[in-house]
Each structure stands twice: as C-alpha cells, then as structure tokens.
Amino acid sequence: MDVLAAINGNVNTIGYGLAAVGPAIGVALIFVAYINSSARQPESAGYNRTWLVLGFALVEALALFGLVLAFAVN
Amino acid sequence: MGDDLHSGKSDEHSSEGAAGAVVGYLLAGILAWGFLGWLAERFLGLPNGLGVAAGMILGAAGAIYLIMKRLSA
Amino acid sequence: MSRELVAAEGLPWPPSVGDFYPPELAGPWVTKFGLMVWLAVALIIIFFMVTYRNPKLVPTKGQWMAESVYGLVRDNIAREQMGKDGIRFAPYFTVLFCFIAVTNLFGVTPLLQISPNSHIAFPIVLAAITFFMYIYIGVRKHGFGRYIKQSLIIPGVPWPMHVLLIPIEFLQTFINRPVTLAVRLFANMFAGHLILLVFTVGGFVLLASDNILIQATSVFAFLMAIVMAFFEVLVSLLQAYVFVTLSANYIGSSLADEH
Numbered sequence: 268m269d270v271l272a273a274i275n276g277n278v279n280t281i282g283y284g285l286a287a288v289g290p291a292i293g294v295a296l297i298f299v300a301y302i303n304s305s306a307r308q309p310e311s312a313g314y315n316r317t318w319l320v321l322g323f324a325l326v327e328a329l330a331l332f333g334l335v336l337a338f339a340v341n
Numbered sequence: 342m343g344d345d346l347h348s349g350k351s352d353e354h355s356s357e358g359a360a361g362a363v364v365g366y367l368l369a370g371i372l373a374w375g376f377l378g379w380l381a382e383r384f385l386g387l388p389n390g391l392g393v394a395a396g397m398i399l400g401a402a403g404a405i406y407l408i409m410k411r412l413s414a
Numbered sequence: 415m416s417r418e419l420v421a422a423e424g425l426p427w428p429p430s431v432g433d434f435y436p437p438e439l440a441g442p443w444v445t446k447f448g449l450m451v452w453l454a455v456a457l458i459i460i461f462f463m464v465t466y467r468n469p470k471l472v473p474t475k476g477q478w479m480a481e482s483v484y485g486l487v488r489d490n491i492a493r494e495q496m497g498k499d500g501i502r503f504a505p506y507f508t509v510l511f512c513f514i515a516v517t518n519l520f521g522v523t524p525l526l527q528i529s530p531n532s533h534i535a536f537p538i539v540l541a542a543i544t545f546f547m548y549i550y551i552g553v554r555k556h557g558f559g560r561y562i563k564q565s566l567i568i569p570g571v572p573w574p575m576h577v578l579l580i581p582i583e584f585l586q587t588f589i590n591r592p593v594t595l596a597v598r599l600f601a602n603m604f605a606g607h608l609i610l611l612v613f614t615v616g617g618f619v620l621l622a623s624d625n626i627l628i629q630a631t632s633v634f635a636f637l638m639a640i641v642m643a644f645f646e647v648l649v650s651l652l653q654a655y656v657f658v659t660l661s662a663n664y665i666g667s668s669l670a671d672e673h
Contacts, residue, residue, distance in 0.1 A: 358663040369586035403578040
C-alpha cells in the first residue's frame with residue numbers, strides 16, 4: 268500500500284487543539300447563563316455562584332486533561 | 342432566593358483569587374494523581390496507560406471536591 | 415522558498431530562541447539585560463523621589479501621578495485582596511508593580527526592544543520572593559505545625575477523603591503557586607516578543623522578494639506588527655497587575671484565620 272500523505276513531528280499538539288474546542292464553548296455557555304440570570308434577577312447572583320463554580324470546574328477539568336496528556340504522552 | 346441555601350464563607354474573597362484557585366486546584370489534582378498513577382503502573386505492572394488514566398480521573402474528582410469545599414460554593 | 419530569501423538577505427528568519435540572547439556588551443558580566451534592570455530601578459527611584467520632593471496639599475502633576483499609582487495598588491489590589499492588613503504591604507506591592515510594568519514595557523521601547531522578563535531567571539526571582547514571603551508570614555503568624563495543618567487539612571471532611579486531598583493541596587500551595595506565577599509572566603513576555611519578531615522580520619523578508627504582489631503583502635505584516643505592539647503594551651500592564659494581585663491574594667490567604 269502506498270503512503271499518500273503523512274504528518275511528521277509531534278501529533279500531540281493537533282490532538283490538544285482538537286480537544287480544546289469543546290471545553291472553550293462549554294465554559295462560554297456556562298458564563299453566558301450566569302451573566303444572563305444575574306442580569307435578569309440580581310438577587311440570584313450569590314445563589315447561582317455555586318453552580319457557576321461547579322460547572323466551570325467540571326468543564327475545565329476536561330480541558331486540562333487534554334493539556335496534560337499533550338505533554339505527557341510521547 | 343430569600344435564604345441562601347448554600348451560604349458559607351468562601352476562602353477567597355476576590356474573584357481573581359477564586360478563578361486562580363479553581364484552575365490551580367484542578368491542575369494540581371490531575372498532575373499529582375496522574376503522577377502517582379504512573380508510578381503505580383510502573384511498579385505494579387498494570388496494563389499500559391491504565392494507571393495514568395485512573396490516576397488523572399481520581400485526581401480531577403478530588404480536585405473538584407476540594408474546590409467545592411474550599412470555596413464554599 | 416523562504417530559505418532562498420534568507421540566503422539572499424541575511425535576515426534572522428525564522429526567529430528562534432537564539433534571538434533572545436543579544437551579544438555581550440563589556441565582558442561576560444555586563445549584558446543588555448543587566449543594564450536594562452539597572453535602568454528600570456533607576457527610573458522608578460528617580461520618578462518617586464522627584465515627584466515627592468515637596469509634596470503639596472493640592473498636588474502637582476507629577477505628584478498626582480505618583481499618588482495615583484500608589485492609590486491604585488493600595489485600594490484596588492492590597493485592600494481588596496487582603497482587607498485591612500493589606501496596607502502594611504502596599505509599598506512592597508507598589509514597587510513590585512512598577513518594576514514589572516517598567517521592565518515589561520521595555521519590550522516595546524525603541525532602543526531596548528526586549529523585556530528582561532522573557533528570560534525565565536527574572537520571573538523566577540520575583541516569584542521566589544513572593545513564595546518565601548507568604549510562607550514566612552504564615553509560619554510567623556500561626557507557628558509551623560499549625561500553618562501546615564491549616565493549609566493542608568480542611569475541616570468537615572471524612573478521614574479517608576484526606577488521603578485523596580492532601581497531595582492535591584500540597585502541590586497546589588507549595589509548588590503550583592510560585593511556578594505558575596513565574597511561568598505566566600515569562601510565557602507572556604516570551605510569546606509577545608516572538609510575535610513581534612515574526613511580523614517585523616517577516617515583513618522585511620516579504621519585502622525582499624522579487625514578485626511585486628508578495629512585496630505588497632508586506633504592508634499587512636507591518637500593520638500587524640503595529641497592532642501587536644499596542645497589544646503588547648496592554649499585556650505588559652495586565653501581567654504586572656495579575657502578578658501583584660495574585661501575590662496579594664496568596665499573602666492574604668496565609669494571614670487568614672481558621673474558619
């Protein structure tokens with residue numbers, strides 16, 4: 268079988284680039300929801316802060332998985 | 342909204358501190374337990390890559406628990 | 415294609431890490447970076463001394479600028495992050511902020527177009543000072559054992575969970591904080607300088623080609639270099655602010671009492 272095209276060098280960075288798209292959109296959606304709800308009803312801002320932090324931490328964990336694996340895997 | 346169901350004092354009283362703490366705890370958790378999982382994999386002979394993956398997931402879970410406890414959120 | 419242009423013109427393309435090491439000036443101990451750090455210190459000392467020579471109740475322009483800088487650091491950074499205890503540390507934070515801002519801005523001033531913070535040695539020293547400071551202050555206030563216990567153990571957590579949590583807390587407090595302080599400053603300055611090198615030298619490389627259409631695109635390269643220089647000013651000031659804010663936060667968390 269002939270090789271038609273090949274990528275040389277470190278493919279980890281391509282993997283990390285693909286893996287960063289999802290968490291970026293996810294974090295943006297979380298903050299959109301928090302900003303919208305705080306603007307509509309400012310008294311709920313303190314109450315919603317729980318889920319803001321929890322959601323941000325969960326989504327950011329996936330992004331950091333990608334970052335760590337990009338450097339750790341040879 | 343009348344009573345704040347999750348009221349408790351957060352350790353960080355500024356938003357930049359809270360954001361830095363979240364990312365810092367997550368990174369620390371993933372790195373620490375990923376490294377311990379890698380050591381376990383080398384010395385216990387687990388299937389290739391399983392120790393690191395299990396360690397990272399455990400570390401991420403622990404970090405999220407720590408964030409919720411520390412930041413009282 | 416770019417290799418033939420380089421061979422024809424002798425331009426340093428593509429930019430590499432070697433471009434961050436300017437030639438020595440007068441023997442191995444006098445480099446451009448050493449002179450730049452001395453220059454930054456001299457500028458800060460002279461500015462504050464001259465503007466506060468005869469302080470008046472209705473401030474002169476220089477006195478107003480010096481007071482604004484100190485007021486910004488004391489109110490928005492020290493008092494917000496640390497509460498009332500922060501005022502004791504406000505002079506140190508002001509000097510730190512001014513030093514980092516001035517050395518970062520050297521990256522865009524005409525004759526000195528590189529920032530000393532793009533060599534990792536300088537951010538390492540600044541982060542190490544903050545690190546030893548917050549550990550010393552925590553140990554001095556609480557005693558060594560109680561400070562470690564307060565950093566690593568959280569009340570209200572069942573005992574087996576602590577086996578999971580203590581490595582994470584240890585890594586976060588004692589390793590992650592100083593390392594990320596230093597690397598954040600270093601990476602921003604390194605990347606900013608590299609971007610400016612790419613656009614400026616790349617513009618000259620495009621200008622040196624034979625094709626008129628390729629020469630026309632060098633205008634966009636130079637335009638991007640100008641835009642990136644303005645962005646670099648913003649990043650310089652922002653990185654100084656973030657460094658000082660996080661330092662104040664860490665020292666404040668060392669001073670915090672048990673909850």
